[in-house]
Amino acid sequence: MKAKHKRLFFLFFMMTTFALGSFLLFYNLRDNLVFFYSPTDVLEKKAFSNKIIRVGGLVIPGSVKKEIINLNGKNVEKILFEISDNKNNISITHIGILPDLFKEGQGVVAEGFFDDTKYLFDAKKILAKHDENYMPPEVKDSLK
Numbered sequence: 001m002k003a004k005h006k007r008l009f010f011l012f013f014m015m016t017t018f019a020l021g022s023f024l025l026f027y028n029l030r031d032n033l034v035f036f037y038s039p040t041d042v043l044e045k046k047a048f049s050n051k052i053i054r055v056g057g058l059v060i061p062g063s064v065k066k067e068i069i070n071l072n073g074k075n076v077e078k079i080l081f082e083i084s085d086n087k088n089n090i091s092i093t094h095i096g097i098l099p100d101l102f103k104e105g106q107g108v109v110a111e112g113f114f115d116d117t118k119y120l121f122d123a124k125k126i127l128a129k130h131d132e133n134y135m136p137p138e139v140k141d142s143l144k
Helices: 003-029 039-044 137-143
Strands: 053-059 065-071 074-084 089-095 107-115 120-128
Touching: 039 053, 039 089, 053 089, 089 107
Parallel strands: 089 120
Antiparallel strands: 053 074, 053 107, 065 074, 074 089, 107 120
């Protein structure tokens, strides 16, 4: 085999390998490319059952309820609240500590499982969103 043919064969092999690798990567990421779903998306699609997903929206004012429950001999705080995308609402439960930025009327992203029999989202992790004007105190001080 001539050197020119070896180079062409190597180039073809590398391009094919790259294309196959890219296909496999994007095929496996197809469900995870969305950062979060809206309550409307979650309620319309039944395919989210028993799958870890993120749902985001605004915490409805007056919907946050806290109670102390006994879990494995320890008293822990259980939080129940609703979020909305201005079309639909979804109820969320969370056991644990909420982020400091969590408040009513504020954006939130919850990660967990959706129970489509109870229409209840069981959040394992809560991420509070802040507006785009937020600046860490260290950065604010350095700009003065």
